[in-house]
Amino acid sequence: MPHAARMIRGPRTTRPVAARLALALTAAVAQCSGSGVVAAEPETFARVEARAGTGVRTLDGRIVIEAVDGGLLLELPDQRYEVLEPAAVVSRGPLPGGPADEQPRDLGRRVLADLPPGFDLHVSRHYVICFNTSREYAKWVASLFERLHEAFTNAWRNAGLDVASPRHPLIVVIFAERADYEAFATRDVGPAADRIVGYYDLASNRVTTFDLTGSDLLARQVRRPPGRTGPEILASPEAAGLVATLVHEATHQVAFNCGLHRRLAPIPLWLSEGMATYFETPDLSSPRGWKGIGMINRPRLDRFLAGTRPGWAGGLVGADDAFRAPDTAEDAYARAWALTHFLAQTRKQQFAAYLRILAAKQPLAADSPDRRERDFRDAFGEPPAALEEAVHRSMARLQSRRP
DSSP states (O other): OOSSOEEEETTEEEEEOHHHHHHHHHHHHHHTOSSOEEEOOTTOEEEEEEEETTEEEEEEEEEEEEETTSOEEEEOTTSOEEEEOGGGEEEEEEOTTOSOOOOHHHHHHHHHTTSOTTOEEEEOSSEEEEESSOHHHHHHHHHHHHHHHHHHHHHHHHTTOOOOOOSSOEEEEEESSHHHHHHHHHHHHGGGGGGOSEEEETTTTEEEEEOGGGOTTSSOOOOOOTTOHHHHHHTSTTHHHHHHHHHHHHHHHHHTTTTSOOTTSOOOHHHHHHHHHHHHOOOTTSTTSOOOSSOOOHHHHHHHHHHOOTTOHHHHHHOSHHHHSTTTHHHHHHHHHHHHHHHHHHOHHHHHHHHHHHHTOOTTOOOOHHHHHHHHHHHHSSOGGGGHHHHHHHHHHHHTTOO
């Protein structure tokens, strides 16, 4: 989904809800300011005394946005965003060097304090997995995400992009029971919680999901023996959609933490979702459920060829509206995948240049259809509409490879 979550029919996407979160954060910070907001320098850290109820709390963090009248958007050490209205700020002072570095398990314990009782930690190279299901399942998810992380960063580095390692371990929360997950997720995504199997949340920077081996989305329910959680998912006919959803959300998380996107920057949804769909295609022949990038995404390809008519590219690049409407979202995702696949495969240097343009955008930077088309033209030398015929031909050739 864009940045907060993906709605699904079964395991499939219908529309994003994340933009609501970005809009809410933007509005909250803007409301703090009578005359505007400014992005802080990348490494502006502060210690803030803020009113909370009848008391005062101390918050250490990085200032992401500072309103002209003193309102703040603060990134806390556990990666959550916190909006502080001017009236809530009692005092603030510099925090040279930022909050003290934490070990991954210390970070994990911070997150556990925000979760129901009974959660444990599994730490891998780039991830802190907070879970209350089996450790075997947590390890399988960590292995899947580590494989994705390596492929993602290597792919863009090989394309000549400056890809950074995440500043902090990436946090993943896994619930054992779907009902508990839905109750928790409602605070992030609202009523959509019962229609999504996982989501990346822009405000907390976390991926949240539940143990899919016990999901009613799986046709076959088998008691889980230790160490066989991955194969159980992959043996189900619904496996492709479930694994695709996990990889899709994890792709968003990596992209927003390796320097390709900045949280709250105006990243066009066609690119954000196109990149996630470009990576999401599972490989059920692999015990990890995923093998690599750029594979043919059959559901997206079929949808593109069946439902796309001339005149689609300009609207897709220039605005996000199609991703937000239930009757157009499926086609928007398919077109985003097709355009991303085409550009990544056939216009590699230009695509890398476009990603550099987007990576440089600051949080809450100005955005408009004209600006988006100008960015596209600057990278590719022509407007999106000029590529429609070439994209269609490319997708038709992919369709002919069907076994």
